[in-house]
Amino acid sequence: xxxxxxxxxxxxxxxxxxxxxxxxxxxxxxxxxxxxxxxxxxxxxxxxxxxxxxxxxxxxxxxxxxxxxxxxxxxxxxxxxxxxxxxxxxxxxxxxxxxxx
Amino acid sequence: xxxxxxxxxxxxxxxxxxxxxxxxxxxxxxxxxxxxxxxxxxxxxxxxxxxxxxxxxxxxxxxxxxxxxxxxxxxxxxxxxxxxxxxxxxxxxxxxxxxxx
DNA sequence: TCGATAGTTCGATATTTTTCGAACTTTGGC
DNA sequence: GCCAAAGTTCGAAAAATATCGAACTATCGA
Numbered sequence: 001x002x003x004x005x006x007x008x009x010x011x012x013x014x015x016x017x018x019x020x021x022x023x024x025x026x027x028x029x030x031x032x033x034x035x036x037x038x039x040x041x042x043x044x045x046x047x048x049x050x051x052x053x054x055x056x057x058x059x060x061x062x063x064x065x066x067x068x069x070x071x072x073x074x075x076x077x078x079x080x081x082x083x084x085x086x087x088x089x090x091x092x093x094x095x096x097x098x099x100x101x
Numbered sequence: 102x103x104x105x106x107x108x109x110x111x112x113x114x115x116x117x118x119x120x121x122x123x124x125x126x127x128x129x130x131x132x133x134x135x136x137x138x139x140x141x142x143x144x145x146x147x148x149x150x151x152x153x154x155x156x157x158x159x160x161x162x163x164x165x166x167x168x169x170x171x172x173x174x175x176x177x178x179x180x181x182x183x184x185x186x187x188x189x190x191x192x193x194x195x196x197x198x199x200x201x202x
Numbered sequence: 203t204c205g206a207t208a209g210t211t212c213g214a215t216a217t218t219t220t221t222c223g224a225a226c227t228t229t230g231g232c
Numbered sequence: 233g234c235c236a237a238a239g240t241t242c243g244a245a246a247a248a249t250a251t252c253g254a255a256c257t258a259t260c261g262a
């Protein structure tokens with residue numbers, strides 16, 4: 001499996017972040033990762049086909065919002081909270097509550 | 102997105118704001134309104150035709166980011182700083198410095 | 203090794219946005 | 233009243249995104 005492209009923290013572009021978050025499904029994914037922590041793609045797919053879900057996770061990944069790691073046959077997605085906070089302080093707070101809020 | 106209406110502060114939708122800000126030209130408009138205050142459309146058009154500029158101002162207006170008032174034959178656009186801050190505290194700080202920063 | 207599970211990639215189509223010119227509206231000045 | 237300036241609206245064409253099925257890859261367990 002090829003390595004998904006992951007921008008470094010300082011490469012994260014605000015336009016890309018905004019575009020990624022302008023879709024309701026993607027915004028919801030980010031919120032759930034924020035409140036519930038790491039999740040598989042499957043755990044967050046609604047009734048969409050896998051290819052659509054995969055597409056949206058890719059947009060989030062390439063925008064720099066999430067990181068994906070393999071865990072056996074499944075891929076776990078996590079919000080890049082610290083990287084985003086460092087690059088755009090306060091942005092995540094507008095979008096997603098912290099788990100302990 | 103419909104006709105040139107101005108959403109009330111509490112009607113501003115995060116998705117719409119993100120979409121509006123995901124375009125580089127619109128992001129630049131918002132930044133300039135933030136730093137330089139109220140501006141006419143003309144003052145911020147690059148070398149684009151008027152209809153394109155008008156379109157982008159409309160997207161910003163309908164998303165709730167700017168307010169437009171007539172001043173003679175020209176229309177002055179202002180960032181709805183307080184409304185946005187009230188609805189999504191901290192968001193504008195990620196995007197646009199305050200004039201006195 | 204076979205089958206099932208979890209995702210990715212590809213290709214085609216559908217939908218949404220963007221772009222631009224032309225016609226139109228409104229306002230101010232002469 | 234007429235003209236120019238500043239925007240808006242409309243319509244069509246171009247570009248970007250989203251959607252979905254099908255084929256593919258990788259991992260785990262029996």
